[in-house]
Amino acid sequence: MxxxxxxxxxxxxxxxxxxxxxxxxxxxxxxxxxxxxxxxxxxxxxxxxxxxxxxxxxxxxxxxxxxxxxxxxxxxxxxxxxxxxxxxxxxxxxxxxxxxxxxxxxxxxxxxxxxxxxxxxxxxxxxxxxxxxxxxxxxxxxxxxxxxxxxxxxxxxxxxxxxxxxxxxxxxxxxxxxxxxxxxxxxxxxxxxxxxxxxxxxGFEAGPYPFKSYDTESAVIKVDSPYSIEETINNVKDAIIGKNFKLIRVQELNQGLVEAGKENKKSYIIYFCNFNFLNKALAIDPRVGMFLPCRVTVIEQNGKVSIISTNPLKLASLFNNHELSEACKEMHTIYSELLEEASL
Ligand code: HEC
Ligand code: HEC
Structure with missing residues (x-):
């Protein structure tokens, strides 16, 4: 049976x-x-x-x-x-x-x-x-x-x-x-x-579980864009360059995961980098490399375009390191401004 x-x-x-x-x-x-x-x-x-x-x-x-x-x-x-x-x-x-x-x-x-x-x-x-x-x-x-x-x-x-x-x-x-x-x-x-x-x-006993959760930050920063996907990508590129970042590349989200020519034309990743910032962050802790280079995702779903990035503050909550938290805060500001500018 x-x-x-x-x-x-x-x-x-x-x-x-x-x-x-x-x-x-x-x-x-x-x-x-x-x-x-x-x-x-x-x-x-x-x-x-x-x-x-x-x-x-x-x-x-x-x-x-x-x-x-x-x-x-x-x-x-x-x-x-x-x-x-x-x-x-x-x-x-x-x-x-x-x-x-x-x-x-x-x-x-x-x-x-x-x-x-x-x-x-x-x-x-x-x-x-x-x-x-x-x-x-x-x-x-x-x-x-x-x-x-x-x-x-x-x-x-x-x-x-x-x-x-x-x-x-x-x-x-x-x-x-x-x-x-x-x-x-x-x-x-x-x-x-x-x-x-x-x-x-x-004697340190702090009382029974459940404890207050420490990471209330959402995992991503997301803004809606009133523009088409192509326009939004161009806006993101402009904003990146405007902030003195180096644009690395733009690619379909699933590029390399599907046959060439069959990529999804409604979701893209834009890679960018600021070498000064990168070096500074890596000097604090090489594990920062886990979330570098910087990237922003632009997707179109049901005719609505949004720009998404990881939330560096969420990452700050993962590392118990004050210096790194400060760097993550700085990154959070930069990302938020970038997303805002690109969707204005
Ligand atoms: C030289 C550094 C060092 C000193 C000094 C030291 N510890 Fe540790 N202790 C460690 C490390 C590293 C671990 C984790 C070991 C591992 O990887 O399993 C640990 C583990 C422990 C654990 C187990 C914690 C866990 O999460 O499993 C206890 C309890 C502990 N130590 C108590 C003490 C006490 C009490 C003293 C002083 C009498 C002391 N230790 C001194 C480095 C140290
Ligand atoms: C994001 C990183 C991360 C992940 C994912 C993670 N751990 Fe841990 N874990 C740690 C760290 C760091 C410590 C040491 C705690 C400290 O520093 O106080 C630890 C501690 C532990 C300990 C206590 C060890 C001791 O000496 O007493 C156990 C057991 C453990 N982890 C098991 C797991 C298991 C099983 C999983 C998956 C279900 C897991 N962890 C996932 C980072 C992680």
């Missing part, structure tokens, strides 16, 4: 071959851009290191994916179902073939004041004042820094809602081999010291 149903389903939906979510595929679609295809790290910290993956509970992983780290780069995946999240976790387990740990939730008592003193002495150099986290994110390829991996935020509600006391304690006891996080037991801290640190970190 089951087979019959499966066959019927297969026939009904030729594209949906897999009924249960594919964890590897989901990981590749949602996570690998930051954490690397096999969890090796990137904009996000490494996930496949045995010292990490074997030390966490499934529960911690599931909650971390669901909640993210509000205000940090790690997004919350509200769009994924519980089944999908579980399949991602199961896929992550295949990296080492080991099962997750099980911990009780909050069961360690220590002296948070004493823990705070230790924290300020031993931990703030990486985890920041009050556990705010290191500046920047993930693995730094860019500028030389003392630490190859940026220390995560510990006062983050996403972390605190996901991490069990025992997990925090084990992290302090064992450290994370392969990362700058050392074993504080080997370093010489006593069991009591470590309990005090756990209590101090637990």
């Amino acid at each position: 089951k087979t019959l149903i499966s066959i019927a389903l297969l026939m009904l939906s030729p594209i949906m071959v897999n009924a249960s979510p594919n964890g590897q595929q989901l990981f590749e679609n949602n996570c690998s851009v930051c954490h690397g295809t096999k969890g090796g790290g990137g904009v996000g910290i490494p996930l496949a290191l045995p010292s990490f993956i074997n030390s966490v509970s499934d529960n911690y992983l599931r909650k971390t994916i669901r909640y993210g780290r509000p205000g940090r780069v790690m997004p919350s995946f509200n769009n994924l179902s519980d089944d999908e999240i579980l399949s991602i976790v199961n896929y992550m387990r295949t990296w080492t073939g080991k099962k997750g740990k099980t911990f009780s939730k909050h069961n360690i008592t220590g002296n948070p004041q004493a823990g705070g003193k230790l924290f300020n002495k031993l931990c703030i150099s990486c985890h920041g004042v009050g556990g705010i986290g290191g500046a920047g994110t993930g693995v730094t390829f860019s500028r030389p820094r003392n630490s190859p991996i940026i220390a995560p935020s510990l006062n983050n509600p996403g972390f605190l809602s996901s991490a069990e006391d025992e997990f925090i304690k084990e992290t302090l006891v064992n450290g994370r081999a392969g990362t700058p996080m050392i074993s504080y037991k080997q370093f010489g801290l006593s069991d009591q010291d470590i309990n005090n640190l756990v209590s101090y970190i637990r």
Whole structure:
């Protein structure tokens, strides 16, 4: 019977071959851009290191994916179902073939004041004042820094809602081999010291989920143009040159994706660039390259022409970097003016 149903389903939906979510595929679609295809790290910290993956509970992983780290780069995946999240976790387990740990939730008592003193002495150099986290994110390829991996935020509600006391304690006891996080037991801290640190970190508790979302910015800036698509493209080109940008090229949105001659004549991308700005932004952080060169899309839908660009402020919300946020604000102003001028 089951087979019959499966066959019927297969026939009904030729594209949906897999009924249960594919964890590897989901990981590749949602996570690998930051954490690397096999969890090796990137904009996000490494996930496949045995010292990490074997030390966490499934529960911690599931909650971390669901909640993210509000205000940090790690997004919350509200769009994924519980089944999908579980399949991602199961896929992550295949990296080492080991099962997750099980911990009780909050069961360690220590002296948070004493823990705070230790924290300020031993931990703030990486985890920041009050556990705010290191500046920047993930693995730094860019500028030389003392630490190859940026220390995560510990006062983050996403972390605190996901991490069990025992997990925090084990992290302090064992450290994370392969990362700058050392074993504080080997370093010489006593069991009591470590309990005090756990209590101090637990004291950051910011209250239960859900948290206020930090990125209320819309993903795109869009204006309607009263002109025809050809006129609008020319206006955009003029505005680009008027703003001292270099026009790179104009192409059909699907050029190269369809046979030559069959491109969609109702949607175009215009690439442009300001090398001074580009160099400035790249010097702050090479990951800016992910959204460069600048581009504007002009499309005609149901006889209405609109001009669309990505919203640099949305990107600012992705990077926990003040300098970059300032550059993104500047870009937002430039883009908005450009779009406005082209549609005037
Ligand atoms: C936009 C980049 C980005 C994406 C996409 C992303 N992450 Fe993250 N992730 C991060 C960063 C950065 C951190 C470190 C948090 C910090 O700096 O406070 C992190 C932290 C984590 C942690 C906690 C690691 C630890 O040491 O406790 C887990 C687990 C994790 N991510 C899993 C995932 C999974 C699974 C996905 C896909 C469903 C995903 N992430 C998608 C950037 C990302
Ligand atoms: C040299 C920099 C450095 C110092 C000093 C340091 N840490 Fe870490 N810590 C890190 C890094 C980097 C990670 C993430 C490791 C990884 O990639 O899995 C981390 C991870 C952690 C985690 C797990 C967080 C998570 O999201 O998984 C906890 C808890 C932690 N550190 C607490 C502390 C405490 C408490 C101290 C002081 C006793 C301390 N650390 C000192 C760099 C540091």
